[in-house]
Amino acid sequence: MRIGEAGRATGTKSETIRYYEREGLLPPPPRTSSNYRDYGPDEISRLRFIKRSRKLGFSMAQVKELMAMADDPDQPCETVDKIASAQLREVEAKLTDLRALRKELTKVVESCKHGTVAECRVIEVLAGSSAGR
Amino acid sequence: MRIGEAGRATGTKSETIRYYEREGLLPPPPRTSSNYRDYGPDEISRLRFIKRSRKLGFSMAQVKELMAMADDPDQPCETVDKIASAQLREVEAKLTDLRALRKELTKVVESCKHGTVAECRVIEVLAGSSAGR
DNA sequence: GCTTGACCTTGTAGTTACTACAAGGTGCAG
DNA sequence: CTGCACCTTGTAGTAACTACAAGGTCAAGC
Numbered sequence: 568m569r570i571g572e573a574g575r576a577t578g579t580k581s582e583t584i585r586y587y588e589r590e591g592l593l594p595p596p597p598r599t600s601s602n603y604r605d606y607g608p609d610e611i612s613r614l615r616f617i618k619r620s621r622k623l624g625f626s627m628a629q630v631k632e633l634m635a636m637a638d639d640p641d642q643p644c645e646t647v648d649k650i651a652s653a654q655l656r657e658v659e660a661k662l663t664d665l666r667a668l669r670k671e672l673t674k675v676v677e678s679c680k681h682g683t684v685a686e687c688r689v690i691e692v693l694a695g696s697s698a699g700r
Numbered sequence: 701m702r703i704g705e706a707g708r709a710t711g712t713k714s715e716t717i718r719y720y721e722r723e724g725l726l727p728p729p730p731r732t733s734s735n736y737r738d739y740g741p742d743e744i745s746r747l748r749f750i751k752r753s754r755k756l757g758f759s760m761a762q763v764k765e766l767m768a769m770a771d772d773p774d775q776p777c778e779t780v781d782k783i784a785s786a787q788l789r790e791v792e793a794k795l796t797d798l799r800a801l802r803k804e805l806t807k808v809v810e811s812c813k814h815g816t817v818a819e820c821r822v823i824e825v826l827a828g829s830s831a832g833r
Numbered sequence: 834g835c836t837t838g839a840c841c842t843t844g845t846a847g848t849t850a851c852t853a854c855a856a857g858g859t860g861c862a863g
Numbered sequence: 864c865t866g867c868a869c870c871t872t873g874t875a876g877t878a879a880c881t882a883c884a885a886g887g888t889c890a891a892g893c
Contacts, residue, residue: 571868581869582852590850601860603869612827619797619826624757627850637820640808647820648812655805658798664752665795672788675769679781687770687780693752694745704839714840715881723879734889736840760879 569599573606577614584614592617592631623661629654667692702732706739710747717747725750725764756794762787800825 570581584604587593593613596604613634620630636642636650671689703714717737720726726746729737746767753763769775769783804822 569869580852583850586851599860601869603860612823615827616823620801621850622757623794623797623801624755633822636808637822640820644812644815648809651805651808651812655802655809658802658805661756662795662798662802664756665791665798668753668756669788669791669795672784672791675773675784676781676788679777679784682777687773689766690745690749690770694748702840713881716879719880734840736889754879 568606570604573611576611577618579614579618664693701739703737706744709744710751712747712751725760797826
């Protein structure tokens, strides 16, 4: 699979794929005889993973860390645990916030359906509770 | 409340707060007699909301849109519904991905606790299923 | 009263994570 | 043999900050 097709398959521009390679997020793929990058299913998975993770608000550094962990889980347990636990805490926090946001958005959409105007409290809901950060 | 304190209260640098004001995310606050920005609880809420939303991967434009909706929900139902529904779809997608990620991270942390080395499938899990984008 | 630190402004420049060109070249399919 | 996708290097633009510097005001503590 060449870069263009890989891009189409993952919703990533060719230029972004090359950028990820330069930045070390994507290992340099094998090349065809004519020097074209040749992507297989593994690289496509990685690309999709990067895309999703970035959409979820993780930095390239965090994505790198997660992938490194997945790549060789035979690292000292301490290291792996430290990374995984930290990411897990972040994931939990995001889940909490997103659930609150969903609830408010659902309310808005629902009351809209019934022709009434909603009291939209998205701001208050994400502003409140779980202590500053 | 002056800019520094507002920053400390929300985990935002003064410079970022002024930047948000310039970009129209934050309405210009009242000023003290000595021309200092004077923030009240409402502005703090807004700041926290912006911070959280950005961490969840929403763009400044999306944050703006959400706040505009919250600010006057008396807009035509059509408009509000269109925005809210779109955001809701995004929130749901993020929730799905985060839940998958959480599951994998939990597995890793758990097996670490038991001294075993985990098979970490974070990549596969976020790469798979819900169709490309 | 004076120093110190927080604030004010404008402006420039650096960072991250892309995105989009241009220039100059190779490979391949119709 | 034309045209498009790819290759490279390099520059520049965008979004969302972050960090200075310069030059100035304000207020709290000694």
